[in-house]
Amino acid sequence: MSELDHWHPVLLSRELSRSKPRAVTVAGRTLAVFRTTHGVAALDDACPHRGFPLHRGTVEHDALVCPYHGWRWSPDGRGVSPGNPRSKPCATAYECVERHGAVWLRRAGADTAFPYLDVGGHTPVGTAHTRVDAPIEVVLDNFIEVEHTGDVHTFLGYERARMAEVESETTVADDSVRVWNRGPQRPLPSPARRAFGIPREALFVDDWTTRFSPVHSVYEQYFVDARTGERAGDALRIAVFFTPVDDRRTDLAVFAYTQVDRSERPLVEALRLPAVMAFVRWEVSRDAKLLAHMADAPISLRHRALGRFDRALVASRKLLDRIYRGRTDAKLRVVE
Ligand code: FES
Ligand SMILES: [Fe+2]
Secondary structure: OOHHHOOEEEEEHHHOOOOOOEEEEEOOEEEEEEEEOOEEEEEEOEOOOOOOEHHHOEEEOOEEEOOOOOOEEOOOOEEEOOOOOOOOOEOOEEEEEEEOOEEEEEEOOOOOOOOOOOOOOOEEEEEEEEEEOOOHHHHHHHHOOOOOHHHHOOOOOEOHHHHHHOEEEEEEOOOEEEEEEEEEEOOOOHHHHHHHOOOOOEEEEEEEEEEEOOEEEEEEEEEEEOOOOOEEEEEEEEEEEEEEOOOOOEEEEEEEEEOOOOOOOHHHHHHHHHHHHHHHHHHHHHHHHHHHHHOOOOOOOOOOOOOHHHHHHHHHHHHHHHHHOOOOOOOOOOOO
16 A cells, blocks of 8 residues: 555646646656546656656547657557557556546555545535645644644634633544544634624634545534524535645645525625635645745654644554555654
């Protein structure tokens, strides 16, 4: 088992045009992704002939044509060389599907399940794709604790001065890590409060589960009116997939959903959803900007002074190594 055995969302659907292939890199391996009339396809980017990058080729009659000597490659990897008609060259092909507004791929024949995204009863808010200049471990650490929201986030999260009031519970299972947090929502400007329908005094609940095939966290985020104890405002469900580009970079694919109050006027709703997505993008971009300073930081958690919000980190590192990378010799020591 290795990284490419898992399904990864490598491109948003809107990032892949009908005619132009795209290069994507997963765990140091670069692939050419392209569209055919039957769907999406991916091949190793280096042309098996002389190594020209196939993503610079063109799609003709459902095959990817290398611009160097014109050899053509079918989505299943079978090649045809116009100058060597009897040869049967072969390229490495990947399984490729398009779901949830993204292009996903994995190694052909791998025995992994497609990640389940429960979006029933939810309205899509939007998708986003962000490159973070930091290793996947460091990026995941950021996305599985809320303590940073006081300093790094602008809208969603808890203010530093009241961080001690935030309750946080971590539950570790064989294949997942769940973290539940509840505390006073930081004060927000009224347009932001209106976009989410948040009461003036609100508790913010951020409840997520991280799984590792592939590495992804699904966040349930909602508000409780601090005076009545009733839920109020929008509930968001946000799935974030973490794809290692190489040892120093990580791609994030974000899928955001909400539960819509049908009684609202359609015009308000039409304006509100893009506003909510803009907030989500903004927070992710703030995290990405901060994490770029950690591209070369040592990733080990040993000898770190971890706090109560960091309980998910060590367990997640272990599951990432075991499930995602298929390593059985992970020797991270738990620091409680
Ligand atoms: S390098 Fe691609 S056809 Fe020659
Ligand atoms: Fe964050």
